[in-house]
Amino acid sequence: MSETIPDPATPAADGPGAAPRKLQIALVDDDRNILTTVAIALQAEGFVTRLYTDGETALKALLDNPPDLAVFDIKMPKMDGMELLRRLRAHSRLPVIFLTSKDDESDEEAGLEQGADDYIAKPFSLRLLIARIRAILRRAEPPGSPARAAATPEEPLPASLSRGRLFMDPARHLVTWAGQPVSLTVTEFLILEALALRPGVIKSRNQLMDAAYPDDVFVDDRTVDSHIKRMRRKFKQVDPSFEAIETLYGAGYSFNDG
Known part of the structure; x- marks a missing residue:
């Protein structure tokens, strides 16, 4: 009904x-x-x-x-x-x-x-x-x-981003890995973007939550872990050897392709 x-x-x-x-x-x-x-x-x-x-x-x-x-x-x-x-x-x-x-x-x-x-x-x-x-x-x-x-203030979208085999275009919500499309949710996209903007730099869960939830909305740690887990699975469907999102236990995550 x-x-x-x-x-x-x-x-x-x-x-x-x-x-x-x-x-x-x-x-x-x-x-x-x-x-x-x-x-x-x-x-x-x-x-x-x-x-x-x-x-x-x-x-x-x-x-x-x-x-x-x-x-x-x-x-x-x-x-x-x-x-x-x-x-x-x-x-x-x-x-x-x-x-x-x-x-x-x-x-x-x-x-x-x-x-x-x-x-x-x-x-x-x-x-x-x-x-x-x-x-x-x-x-x-x-x-x-x-x-x-409705957003205040309006924030311009960043330019497209290339990191090794990764390509991201925020304007089109497009992600590819080695030329193959990867379908991400909005939240996954923002977490990946935060990691890829500074390759090799460790991002804590709090920093990733701030990137994906910029409106001071409470989200607990395991939410980020679940998003990361799902993202890895999606990339591995395109490339079984995908290892670019690294876990640093007790610290957070980083992105490094090569």
Whole structure:
């Protein structure tokens, strides 16, 4: 089932002089109370919300008419959030935030392994959720888009980056290794960029978290470890001998290709 909580301000049509398009957030959770509470809070922040109570209905809608970002609960009937994300990632890099059980660390790691951009443990703060949504949207959208316009101040994207066999183009969210494309999430891209900007320099987990989450949003250490683990797996699918991201136990990570 899907539904939309009425929004008092209808988005203006695109065109000269028209107001910027409102950003759409899809919420997928079988708990109607959570859906309603989060939707009202997001609408108060200027977002348009699309609500789904099961994964099967949500998957078709997200592929047919993608929103700007989606928030998934993990434990749902018919199709749980993990399976929903797995199927979505086969066709889309839509930014996704997972809602996980507070005491189940395996949910958090599994969600990141499947390609989630972030996770928040229940019970969660609406203020924290909105901060993470805004942070991911600003990183995912190109300059001039409504999400980037909401960032203060606007920061120019860095130029393309070449380090050995690695090539990164932030403007196109493009990553290649030895000429082969590697599909990274926004968070993975920013962590890799922070490492590649200074080859051989050890970056602590805190420094990598600051690069990927620049809005003073709390993220714990194992989140970075999970992102690194998943990145390595993606690069090894292109090059089984990939070893450019090095772990320095107790210190952090570094990038060195050759």
